[in-house]
Each structure stands twice: as C-alpha cells, then as structure tokens.
Amino acid sequence: MVAQYITEIESGVADASRLTAKGVSVGYGARTVIDDLDVAIPPGVITTIIGPNGCGKSTLLRTLSRLLKPTKGSVVLDGDDIAKLRTKDVAKKLGLLPQAPVAPEGLTVSDLVARGRHPHQSWLRQWSSDDAAVVERALAMTGVADLADRPVDSLSGGQRQRVWISMTLAQGTDLLLLDEPTTYLDLAHAVDVLDLVDDLHESGCAVVMVLHDLNLATRYSDNLIVMREGAILAQGHPRDVMTAELLEEAFGLRAKVIDDPVGDRPLIVPIGRTHVSLD
Amino acid sequence: MRRVRKRMNGTGRGAHMRGSGTEVKATVAPGVRLGGVSFVWRPWVALVTLVLAAGAFLLFCLSISIGDFPIGLSQVIATLFGRGEQVDEFVIMDLRMPRALAGLVVGIALGVSGALTQSIARNPLASPDILGITQGASAVAVFLITVSGGAAAAVVSSVGLSAAALAGGLGTGLLVYFLAWRRGIDGFRLILIGISASAMMEAITTWLLVKADIKDVARAQVWLVGSLDNRSWDEVWIALWGTLGLLVVVACVAFQFKPLHFGDDVAAGLGVRFGVVRAVLLLCAVLLAAVAVSAAGPVPFVALVAPQVAMRLARCPTPPLVASGMVGALLLIGSDLIARTALPITVPVGVVTAVIGGPFLVYLLVRANLK
Numbered sequence: 001m002v003a004q005y006i007t008e009i010e011s012g013v014a015d016a017s018r019l020t021a022k023g024v025s026v027g028y029g030a031r032t033v034i035d036d037l038d039v040a041i042p043p044g045v046i047t048t049i050i051g052p053n054g055c056g057k058s059t060l061l062r063t064l065s066r067l068l069k070p071t072k073g074s075v076v077l078d079g080d081d082i083a084k085l086r087t088k089d090v091a092k093k094l095g096l097l098p099q100a101p102v103a104p105e106g107l108t109v110s111d112l113v114a115r116g117r118h119p120h121q122s123w124l125r126q127w128s129s130d131d132a133a134v135v136e137r138a139l140a141m142t143g144v145a146d147l148a149d150r151p152v153d154s155l156s157g158g159q160r161q162r163v164w165i166s167m168t169l170a171q172g173t174d175l176l177l178l179d180e181p182t183t184y185l186d187l188a189h190a191v192d193v194l195d196l197v198d199d200l201h202e203s204g205c206a207v208v209m210v211l212h213d214l215n216l217a218t219r220y221s222d223n224l225i226v227m228r229e230g231a232i233l234a235q236g237h238p239r240d241v242m243t244a245e246l247l248e249e250a251f252g253l254r255a256k257v258i259d260d261p262v263g264d265r266p267l268i269v270p271i272g273r274t275h276v277s278l279d
Numbered sequence: 280m281r282r283v284r285k286r287m288n289g290t291g292r293g294a295h296m297r298g299s300g301t302e303v304k305a306t307v308a309p310g311v312r313l314g315g316v317s318f319v320w321r322p323w324v325a326l327v328t329l330v331l332a333a334g335a336f337l338l339f340c341l342s343i344s345i346g347d348f349p350i351g352l353s354q355v356i357a358t359l360f361g362r363g364e365q366v367d368e369f370v371i372m373d374l375r376m377p378r379a380l381a382g383l384v385v386g387i388a389l390g391v392s393g394a395l396t397q398s399i400a401r402n403p404l405a406s407p408d409i410l411g412i413t414q415g416a417s418a419v420a421v422f423l424i425t426v427s428g429g430a431a432a433a434v435v436s437s438v439g440l441s442a443a444a445l446a447g448g449l450g451t452g453l454l455v456y457f458l459a460w461r462r463g464i465d466g467f468r469l470i471l472i473g474i475s476a477s478a479m480m481e482a483i484t485t486w487l488l489v490k491a492d493i494k495d496v497a498r499a500q501v502w503l504v505g506s507l508d509n510r511s512w513d514e515v516w517i518a519l520w521g522t523l524g525l526l527v528v529v530a531c532v533a534f535q536f537k538p539l540h541f542g543d544d545v546a547a548g549l550g551v552r553f554g555v556v557r558a559v560l561l562l563c564a565v566l567l568a569a570v571a572v573s574a575a576g577p578v579p580f581v582a583l584v585a586p587q588v589a590m591r592l593a594r595c596p597t598p599p600l601v602a603s604g605m606v607g608a609l610l611l612i613g614s615d616l617i618a619r620t621a622l623p624i625t626v627p628v629g630v631v632t633a634v635i636g637g638p639f640l641v642y643l644l645v646r647a648n649l650k
Contacts, residue, residue, distance in 0.1 A: 012419055027560070028462075065548065066547075067434070067547050067548070068545060082579050086550075087547065087550045087551070088550035088551075089550070090550060091548065091549055091550030092550070095548065096544075096545075096547075096548030097548070098542070098544030098545055100543075101541060101542060101544065102541070102542060103540075103541060103543050103596075104401070104540050104541075104596040105596060106595075106596035107540075107596040107597075108596075109308050111539075111596075115538055115541070115549065116318075117548040118537070118538050118550065118551070119549055119550040121534075122534075123531070123534045124316050124317075125316070125317050126316075126317060126318040126319065126588060127310040127311075127317050127318050127319040128310060128312075128317050129310060131310070131311070132307045132310060135307050136307055139307075151596075168548070169306065171549070210442075233499060260579065
C-alpha cells in the first residue's frame with residue numbers, strides 16, 4: 001500500500017497539489033515524532049488524517065501549516081518553501097484552525113470573525129469596506145450571522161466551532177487546515193460541523209483536517225491519510241483505503257467493514273469483546 | 280447499486296446557511312477612513328476614553344490648584360497655556376507641576392503596563408506588582424539607600440536612585456520571563472514564577488532593612504510606600520521621556536498584538552510572529568513599570584486595577600490600552616489628592632491606592648473562583 005502511494009506521487013499527483021511535504025522530520029526537543037515523511041495534499045477535496053493516538057496526526061497538520069518547523073525536509077506551498085515565506089503571506093493562502101481555541105470572555109462573534117482579516121490589514125489600514133463585506137459573507141456562509149452580536153462564550157460548543165471556522169474563512173483562503181474540528185462535540189453537533197466543512201469544500205476550498213471518528217472521516221472525506229508511528233500507512237479514497245486489514249494494522253482494531261446502509265462509503269463496525277455474536 | 284446523493288440539500292441544521300432567501304444580514308462594526316488610515320469605529324470606547332482623558336486632565340489641574348496657597352482652576356489652566364501671572368507661575372511650574380506631572384505620567388505608565396501584562400498572560404492577576412517587577416525595583420533601590428550609607432546617599436541623588444530602581448525592575452522582569460519560558464510563555468506559569476520572584480525580592484528588601492542604619496531605614500520606608508512628595512523636575516523628566524518613548528513603541532506594535540488574545544496557535548495562523556511581538560511588548564511593559572517605580576516608588580495596585588476598570592467601563596473583552604492608561608492616571612492623581620486633602624494627616628499615595636486596590640484584588644479572586 002505504501003508502494004502504491006509512492007508511485008502515485010511519482011506519477012504526477014504531486015504536481016497538481018498546492019501543499020506538499022518533502023522528506024520532513026519533525027519532533028519536540030529530542031523526540032522525533034515524524035521521520036522523513038512525504039505527502040501531497042490533493043487540490044479541491046477534503047483530506048482527512050486519521051490514525052491512533054500519538055501517531056503524529058496533529059504534528060503533521062501543524063507542520064503543514066508552518067506552526068511546527070521541520071528539522072529536516074520542507075513543506076512547499078504553491079512552489080515555495082513555507083519556511084522562507086513571510087508568515088503573513090502564508091496566512092493569505094492558508095487558513096488554520098487549531099485544536100480547541102479559546103476566545104477572550106465577552107468577545108462578540110462578529111469581532112472574532114473580523115480578526116480573520118488580520119493578514120490583509122496593516123497598521124494604517126486596520127479596517128476597510130472589503131473587510132466588512134468578507135466578514136459578513138463568512139458569517140452568513142457558516143450560519144452564524146444571526147449570532148453576530150452575541151458573546152462567543154455564551155454559545156453552544158457546535159455554534160462556537162462554526163464561529164471559529166467562520167473566522168478562518170474570513171481569512172479569504174481556499175486552503176483550510178482544521179485540527180480536530182469536532183473535539184468536545186456530541187455526534188449531532190459533529191455532523192453539523194462536518195456538513196459545514198462539506199459546504200466549504202463545495203464552494204471551492206481544499207480542506208485538510210484531523211479527525212478521531214473513523215466513520216465520520218470515511219463519510220466526509222475524499223482522501224484519507226492513515227498514519228501510524230509517524231509514518232503514512234495508506235492514502236487514497238476511503239472506498240479503496242478503508243479495509244479490515246488496514247484497521248488491524250493501523251489501530252490494532254478488530255472490525256468489520258460493511259456497506260454503509262445510507263451511503264456509498266464503507267462503514268466500520270468495531271468488534272470488541274462484549275455483546276458480539278460472531279463465530 | 281443504490282444511488283447515493285452527494286449532498287442532502289434542504290435538510291438538517293445547516294440548511295439555512297446557503298442563503299435560501301431568509302439570510303440574516305450580520306452586523307459588523309463599521310469602519311472609518313481618514314485619508315489613508317482606516318480603523319474600526321467603536322463610538323462607546325472612544326467616548327469612554329475621551330471622558331477618562333478629560334477627567335484625568337481635570338484632576339491634574341485640581342492637583343496643581345489645591346495646596347497651602349490655593350490657585351483657582353482658571354488660573355492654573357491659563358498658566359499651563361503660558362498666559363498666567365508671575366506668582367502663580369512660580370508656584371505652579373516650580374512647586375506643584377512636578378508632583379502633578381509625575382502622578383499623570385506614573386499613572387499612565389502603570390495602567391498601560393498592567394494592560395499589557397494582563398493581555399500577554401491572558402489573566403487579570405498578571406500585573407507588574409504580582410510579576411515581581413515592582414519588588415525587584417524596590418530591592419535594588421533599598422540596597423542603594425541602605426548599603427551606600429548616609430554619606431553616599433547624598434551623593435547618590437534621587438536620579439541615581441531612579442536609575443537603580445529601573446535596573447532592578449528590568450532585571451527581575453527579564454529573570455521571570457526567562458524562568459517562565461518553556462517552548463513558549465504560559466500565562467499561569469508566568470504568574471507563579473512572578474509570585475515567587477516577588478517573594479524573594481521582598482525577602483531581600485526586608486533583610487536589607489533589618490541590617491541597615493535606622494536613618495537609612497526611615498528613608499527607605501518612605502520610598503517603599505510609594506509617594507509623589509518632593510518630586511524634582513529631574514526625576515519627572517526621566518519618567519516623562521521614558522514613558523513617551525515606550526508608548527510610541529507600544530503604539531507601533533499594538534496592531535500586531537490583537538490576535539495574541541486568542542492564543543499562540545491562532546495568532547500564528549493569522550500570520551503574526553507572536554514570539555517577537557510578545558517579547559517586545561512584555562519588555563515595554565516591564566520598562567514602563569520600572570520607570571513608574573523609579574519615579575514614584577512601588578505604588579501598589581494601580582497597574583492591577585486600572586486595566587480591569589477600563590475594561591468594564593469601555594465594555595471591552597480585553598484591556599484597552601489607552602483607556603487603561605487614563606484610568607491609571609485618574610487613580611493615581613485621585614489617590615494622591617485624597618492622601619493630601621481628605622485625610623486628617625498627609626499620607627503617601629501608596630497607602631490610598633492599597634486601600635482601594637486590596638478589596639478589588641479580593642473581588643477579582645472571588646470572581647475567578649466562582650467560575
């Protein structure tokens with residue numbers, strides 16, 4: 001499977017990609033989390049990084065978004081080494097939503113979303129009519145326009161996550177990196193937020209995200225990156241990638257992969273130990 | 280095979296958002312353009328800041344007007360604009376102006392310094408008097424007063440004392456910053472290390488006082504309460520230019536600072552070099568506090584209270600820098616007026632700010648615990 005993935009890169013998939021990692025090694029202090037990894041993010045689709053806890057999912061996403069600096073190798077955005085670009089110029093091309101962000105108490109939704117315009121502003125030009133128009137559009141697109149005057153901390157978890165995605169959207173980029181956008185959300189809210197992510201994808205954004213829930217990842221993404229111990233185990237369309245063998249290999253999880261009764265994607269049924277009526 | 284629709288339109292909670300006719304128009308803060316400059320227009324914040332500034336100026340004039348030789352407010356204002364009488368001019372410019380100006384400058388410096396540290400640490404408890412900056416400045420100043428002895432103390436002018444306090448505050452501030460640094464700055468760690476640093480500095484101060492000659496101890500004690508008495512023009516000039524210079528730096532960097540309220544990762548995502556911006560602003564905050572202490576001694580609580588009061592008045596989620604400076608000036612000059620006039624005996628300004636600030640600190644702690 002790894003071999004198949006490498007030939008994909010060589011056969012030119014990487015050329016169309018706007019964001020690639022070439023031979024990156026990343027770590028915290030002396031500990032190396034990712035060693036010599038190559039990946040190309042395909043344009044215009046939802047890519048989801050999955051893998052067991054501590055496998056380096058978030059580390060990879062943070063590296064792709066220049067939050068972590070690789071010790072070896074480079075991340076390339078539109079042909080330029082991301083480490084050599086001005087961070088403000090990167091922010092005009094790539095929007096990032098970190099894990100569980102916190103807004104100051106009492107900050108209103110519209111003020112938070114307005115902050116997304118920061119990369120386009122300067123000391124002299126702190127707010128223009130363009131900014132207002134983009135922010136209004138971002139609020140409307142994420143369905144939080146009617147909450148614009150409410151303090152962010154008064155909202156429910158799902159609404160709050162919509163507001164943060166709205167801020168990232170106000171950055172005006174068509175490349176969005178979301179680090180676990182459904183953390184702390186119940187299933188209904190998680191589905192709601194992922195529907196929003198799909199809307200963004202429909203409107204032309206490429207999205208890269210980290211998710212924990214394998215079934216949601218399978219349902220909502222067009223491209224899965226499966227990681228284990230800092231390396232990529234498999235990459236491709238969920239229908240091609242998501243198999244019982246892969247789940248055993250990546251997660252050590254015994255599971256059955258069946259046809260989704262409501263969709264055309266695979267559905268993972270974990271087996272576990274109790275209340276199971278298998279042979 | 281079953282046909283699966285790619286998208287289910289018109290169902291689910293998200294259905295309202297693709298503009299199906301009932302789109303809600305969001306209210307985004309309006310902008311203002313002045314030539315090539317544009318900024319967000321927040322009328323309430325502007326109004327509060329203006330009223331605070333007018334209040335600070337009024338108290339400044341009152342502080343000059345009130346004294347053993349009372350001068351009418353109109354004469355004070357006339358003299359300030361260079362159209363006063365000879366006698367008034369002597370009393371105002373030579374005797375009372377240094378004290379009032381010191382109050383204004385020190386108040387602004389403390390207010391802005393507190394607003395910066397509280398924003399950087401994202402914690403209302405983080406003020407220069409809790410982060411050890413004030414105590415560091417005090418320890419070095421007391422060292423100079425007591426160890427240099429009576430004779431040398433005369434040589435070491437008040438300007439020398441100011442410089443020593445400045446160095447002490449800066450040194451302690453940098454020490455706390457580097458001790459709290461662990462792949463970034465965490466607000467809570469900064470406060471914990473600041474509290475231990477201030478305890479250590481206080482211990483050094485106490486030890487110096489125990490060892491010292493009784494005459495020096497008296498002088499040190501007066502300095503330690505924080506006072507605007509007997510300010511000379513020399514001291515005031517240092518504080519004035521130092522504060523002005525630092526405020527210019529703060530104003531230049533302040534725009535880059537706004538996203539930092541959302542934490543490092545979000546700020547980095549928005550293209551802010553948060554490490555540099557934060558280091559510059561924290562250095563400015565430390566220097567502002569040190570300048571203030573060097574001019575007036577360790578006046579307690581102003582830097583803690585002013586940004587919190589300004590936040591509540593201006594209804595901002597984060598401490599507003601200009602309004603914090605104005606509240607700082609109001610608090611300091613106001614406290615000095617109370618200290619001079621309302622009480623049966625004249626007490627140093629630090630006593631009054633402590634009486635006001637202590638309960639406010641308790642209020643902040645209780646409120647934090649309730650959450």
